[in-house]
Amino acid sequence: MAENNKHIIGLLEKYSSGQASLVEEEELFTLLRAGGFDETVVSFIATRLEAFEPGDPAEIVFWKNRLAGGASQITGSTVDKTESTIVDQLPAGRRVHRIHFLRKWHWAAASVILLVSTGVYFWTYSSKDNSTFPVTIAANTHIAPGKNGAVLTLADGSQVDLDNLGNGLVANQNGTQVVLKGGGLTYDPTGAGLNEVTYNTMTTPRGRQFQVKLPDGTSVWLNAGSSLRFPTVFTGTERRVSVTGEAYFEVAHNARVPFKVSVNNKEELEVLGTFFNVNAYPNEAAIHTTLLQGSVRVSSIAGKERKNQPFVVLKPGQQSQIPHHDLAAGSVSQPTIKVINHADINKVMAWKNGLFNFEGATLAEVMRQIERWYDIDIAYEKGIPDIAFEGKMTKDVPLKDLLVMLERSDIHFKIEDRKLTVLP
Numbered sequence: 001m002a003e004n005n006k007h008i009i010g011l012l013e014k015y016s017s018g019q020a021s022l023v024e025e026e027e028l029f030t031l032l033r034a035g036g037f038d039e040t041v042v043s044f045i046a047t048r049l050e051a052f053e054p055g056d057p058a059e060i061v062f063w064k065n066r067l068a069g070g071a072s073q074i075t076g077s078t079v080d081k082t083e084s085t086i087v088d089q090l091p092a093g094r095r096v097h098r099i100h101f102l103r104k105w106h107w108a109a110a111s112v113i114l115l116v117s118t119g120v121y122f123w124t125y126s127s128k129d130n131s132t133f134p135v136t137i138a139a140n141t142h143i144a145p146g147k148n149g150a151v152l153t154l155a156d157g158s159q160v161d162l163d164n165l166g167n168g169l170v171a172n173q174n175g176t177q178v179v180l181k182g183g184g185l186t187y188d189p190t191g192a193g194l195n196e197v198t199y200n201t202m203t204t205p206r207g208r209q210f211q212v213k214l215p216d217g218t219s220v221w222l223n224a225g226s227s228l229r230f231p232t233v234f235t236g237t238e239r240r241v242s243v244t245g246e247a248y249f250e251v252a253h254n255a256r257v258p259f260k261v262s263v264n265n266k267e268e269l270e271v272l273g274t275f276f277n278v279n280a281y282p283n284e285a286a287i288h289t290t291l292l293q294g295s296v297r298v299s300s301i302a303g304k305e306r307k308n309q310p311f312v313v314l315k316p317g318q319q320s321q322i323p324h325h326d327l328a329a330g331s332v333s334q335p336t337i338k339v340i341n342h343a344d345i346n347k348v349m350a351w352k353n354g355l356f357n358f359e360g361a362t363l364a365e366v367m368r369q370i371e372r373w374y375d376i377d378i379a380y381e382k383g384i385p386d387i388a389f390e391g392k393m394t395k396d397v398p399l400k401d402l403l404v405m406l407e408r409s410d411i412h413f414k415i416e417d418r419k420l421t422v423l424p
Contacts, residue, residue, distance in 0.1 A: 004031070005040040012044065143399040143418065146224055146373045148183050150210035155198035155232065162210065173232040174198045176215055184211035189233050197235060203227040204245070207375035209351075214241070217252035218259065223351050224372040225281065246279045248352050251294075262301065263287055267322055270297040276314075277348050282324065283368060286338075290319040290348045298322075300335035312337050319343035354396065358389040363411070367422065374399045375418065382424040387411065 011028040149163035154171055162170075162180065170178040170185070174196070177188045185202070204210050204222045211221045215233050222228055226245025234257070242262040251259045253273025261269040263280045267287050274294030280287045289298050291314040298320045299311035312320055319340040350357035356373075358366055363385055367378045373395060393405065403413055403420075412423040 002040075007031075008041050009044050012041075143374050143376065145396050145398060146207040146209060146375070148210060149204070149208040150185075150222065151203045151205065152178070152185065153201040153203065155200060163208070173200060176232045178232075184213060186213040187215040187232065189215050197231050197233070199229055199231055201227060201229045205375070206372050214239075216254065216257075216259075219250045221248040221352050223247065224375075243278060243280070245281055246277070246351065248275075248277045248349070250275050263289075266301050268299050268301050270299075271295070277352075279348075281368070281372075284324075286321040286323045288319055288321055288348075289314065290343050290345065291316050292345060292349075298337060300337065310335055310337050312339055314339070317342060317345065319348070350392070351395075354394060356393045356395055356402075358391050358393075361389050363387040363389070363422070366406075367420075370399075370402065370420075376415075377419045379419060379421045381421055385411070385422070385424070 008028065008031050011024055011031070014024055147163075149161075152160040152162055152170065154160065155173055160170055162185065165180050167181045168179070170180050172178070173187075175190050177190060178200075179186045179188060202210065202212055202222060204224055204226050206225045209221065209223050211219065212228065212230075213219050214230055216239055218239070220228055220241075220243075223246035226243070226247055228241060228243050228247060230241040237257060239254070239257055239259045240262070241260075242265070244264055249261070249271075251271050251274050255272055259271045259274075261271075261278065263269065263278055264282070264287065267280070267289070269276070269278070269289060271294060274296050275292040276294075276296050277290045277292070278287070279290075289296065293316055295316075296314050297311055298314060299309060300322060314320055321338040321340065322335055344359065347357040347359055351369075356366075356369060361369075366389055370376070371378045376399070387409075389409075393402065403415075407413070414421050414423060
């Protein structure tokens, strides 16, 4: 037993540092499922747990309790089935899957602790009906999570792949130095530029996200599948940029020169100094603008040629929603701007903080996030099941680990190359 414990701990150390091979990962999961270890392994994980400092103090209590539950299972006592997966029925018949995922750890992927603390019961339970589907997923789905990276298109049309560049000067753009440092891009005006205005565009493909600091000091974070077009130096009476996809802005305050954002060429935001998030993916139901700090005026570009152009001024904690169908070309209706007074800021900002937040999300919404972050295509074999989720998970796990967690909610998949099909 002692040698087995030592071997498992060695594999855990490799896995948690990202150095384990596929063979070693499969061996680790097999050993954990077999249960041939004792409190020494649990103690090893508990020691790492002590170093965990979540944003919410209640979360460390939750995970310590989960760890205790895993220890009880390992030593022979039972684990409450409702702790691993809870399924409720809504009045309308929608199934709700409450999956308690981990916040981001500095030392381990979420699946290790879930497997030891609650997954032991899951694997034991599944083996009764000889289910091996999760193992099939884990063995055939070696798709890495998204990472920091982007493509920068310069004023002359040339492109720079920022994924693997080291820190240093990237380009000179109209008297502005473009410098890569600390995992982000910074535009530093030198004062020697020309009078003409030139533009750069940063694009984050699926599976990438990136940060840029604009010439005025405004910081912008781009989520996967997004773009930002901006001048290499701000001149005149306004600061104007264009965005698609999803981005979080921390706008440098300048009362004399308002900051304006064109969103998908359909919505305009005007701010002075403000923190806000814009989600404008075309496959979502609406453009969502969520204000964290300051104030922002939201208006519809589609209504500019009409009288009484609609607009709202958001306060911190509010979110505006403009349905995409109201902004569609040829729409005769005046765009409707809906305001949510108490937006879920944690859910809105989860992507920037390295998390999936599936609280209240439908299966379709969950799959769209997975599609963008893992750069895969999603299909449904027989329609989209009417399922809602509650839970969080760190975004730095391989796709196979995420699918194993979702499989625990009785949702099945098959994957070929980079196409994931949801089965009935």
